[in-house]
Amino acid sequence: MIYLIVFISVLLQSFLFSFKNDRYRLSNILVVSSMLCSFFFLYKPLALFFLSFAVCFMAVEIYVVLKYKDFNEGILESILNTNKNEFLEVLSKNLILLIPAAFLILLINFLIVSQIQSNLRIGLLLLVPFFIAFFSSQVRLIRVDRKLKKYAQNSSAFNVLNSLDKLDKNVISSIRTKYPIFFGNLFYLLNYRGSGEINFHENRQCPDFLKDDKSTKVKNIILIIGESAMPDRFSLYGYSDFLTTPRIKQWNNLTILEGVHSLSNMTRTALPFLISYPEVHDFSKAYTCKNIFDLAKNKNIHTSWIGNQAIDSLFTSSYGPIAKCADLVLSRDHTSTGFPFTPKDDLDLLHAIENEFKQYGMANNGSNNLFVIHTVGSHAPYSIRSDEIDKIALKGADEYDLSIHHTDRLLDEIKKLADRQLEDYMLIYTSDHGEVVEDEGGGLEHGLTFGGYQQYKVPFVILNNSNFNFNIEKYRKNSGNYANDISSLLIAEAMGYKLDEKFIFDYTCSDEILHSDYIVYDYKDLPQQINQRKRAA
Structure with a gap:
């Protein structure tokens, strides 16, 4: 019975996310539900730890998607870029919500702990879909990394671009899109490199549209x-x-x-x-x-x-x-x-x-x-x-x-x-x-x-x-x-500095922005909620 509940819960959660097709949806459901079920056959303290982590992680996903209609990479990276002071500030402000949520999760764990029965063989068997998805994704990432290193040896500009998460993020971003429930975000977090310390070009050039007016x-x-x-x-x-x-x-x-x-x-x-x-x-x-x-x-x-x-x-x-x-x-x-x-x-x-x-x-x-x-x-x-x-x-x-x-x-x-x-x-x-x-x-x-x-x-x-x-x-x-x-x-x-007139002309002709999904949009065409009228106020 508990395994059916797990499967139905993951199935229902899947409808909060967008999938490229139903095959990807079923794949994500299989990977996550089999992983969750495998925990019921592990050593109890270990099972309780993994179940608590997975439930908390998925609860955050559901909360963000329900409240903000999306869980984009910008939100995920904002969490990663949060420093200790910001984390403590947000934590203190949300204690009223976090305390009952933590209590509820503990209650759920208490109810399901009685369902845990040690059987390592069945547990490992149920983890097979998760391991296949993880290792195949990791192999794909390693192959791409090797190609990127070759490019980096020949282009300093490439290193600057890559440091801005534009290139080596493509693989983990696509995997996150394929498996938006738990697995994709977990894989993204485990493989996220951050922007790192960007190395400036030693001889940075003055923008070509600026001329020194000597005053x-x-x-x-x-x-x-x-x-x-x-x-x-x-x-x-x-x-x-x-x-x-x-x-x-x-x-x-x-x-x-x-x-x-x-x-x-x-x-x-x-x-x-x-x-x-x-x-x-x-x-x-x-x-x-x-x-x-x-x-x-x-x-x-x-x-x-x-x-x-x-x-x-x-x-x-x-x-x-x-x-x-x-x-x-x-x-x-x-x-x-x-x-x-x-x-x-x-x-x-x-x-x-x-x-x-x-x-x-x-x-x-x-x-x-x-x-x-x-x-x-x-x-x-x-x-x-x-x-x-x-x-x-x-x-x-x-x-x-x-x-x-x-x-x-x-x-x-x-x-x-x-x-x-x-x-x-x-x-x-x-x-x-x-x-x-x-x-x-x-x-x-x-x-x-x-x-x-x-x-x-x-x-x-x-x-x-x-x-x-x-x-x-x-x-x-x-x-x-x-x-x-x-x-x-x-x-x-x-x-x-004097600005080139052609630059000013080109500048005023374009009104584009770099959005949090890392796509460039014309400002008037910003993504909107379905029921929201699109207009640039």
Whole structure:
């Protein structure tokens, strides 16, 4: 009876996933159900361990698919790229759900433990389909790896592309697609190599569309990169439920861009567009071409990266190697000074920012400077992104609105420091990507295949307290939108680089994004939920 229940359970779960054909569906059901049944014939403690792991793993799969309509590789890699602090934050926020879930799983295990009977021969026989699928998949991966190594010996560009999970992921991605229930995700996790530490080309070339104008337009450039900020919740953009951005709204000389979207819906692929010059069809240019820090150094401009997020975790983020190009690097897990830097809140960055402004500002004859500040912004769980000051100011507001108000306070404090310490400056604020604000603490409010436009819409404001006259309209796409990679283009202009007119023409003619399924789409053609009207808001 228990074996029939296992088979029916896996069969029902299979209808939550898409299969290429029924043969693949039956194959996945056979592999997983026979594996689960084999555990009932193992030594009891061992059987209990494997059953608990499998049940928990499959429960997570079901939860993600039911809630987010998809379990794409972006979500899986976000889990892999989660550092200890982010894991503990999400864990603490979801204890109310996790405790009863853990109790339920223990209860299920208690009920089925009586069904376990040691018979190693039958257990191993039932594991045969699993072993056949696993070893045949592993052999296929080894064969492809051998071919990739041959290519790598002859092409440095290949190594850059491969480090971005574009090539050696093809096999594990196809196996994951073939066996989406348990086996495919397990195989993917066991064989995932991460992006690794990307080795820059020793002689990175200046992007061919940039020409040095031999002058510097702005003495101090400040780029503030937010996280998961959605303009629909900024009172600056017309949000009327709560006054979430009262301070920014009072700024003079402020340019507020409407209709701005990110180039991707995940930090790992969205953020490099803000500080380097990749293309959606050739992401490797983030590492083979000079980035904003390289361009600054060519003109003797001092550079700094001050961030409230990790850049040097086990699975190194795609922007980490670029951030490390700055003269000063301060992040949670890597500093160029060798001293620990442990901000717990975005406001904790202010002391380091003030020191940089003082050291390189007008009090010390002021060098030309590029300051990049990376915040944790409104990343889930939202409840820890604000404090009592925000709650008092916005009584009755939800936790996401409070996080926006917290960001408003940070931006205003940075502006005050710049007013006091810097001779002239241009400040740019945007977010790496947007957010689908559905619930609290899931950590999956972006990077969704069917998440729509909310996870792309971002704020973009420019505070220009300098004599630099920029023409922002020339960056508007023919579609009417802006993309937030104009931050890197504006910074290049402010540093005294001239943009090729043909590049600007081609840039405005295209409005494409790199989605979390690693497919390039025209922005107006983003994957949508079946019942969702397709439109680029």
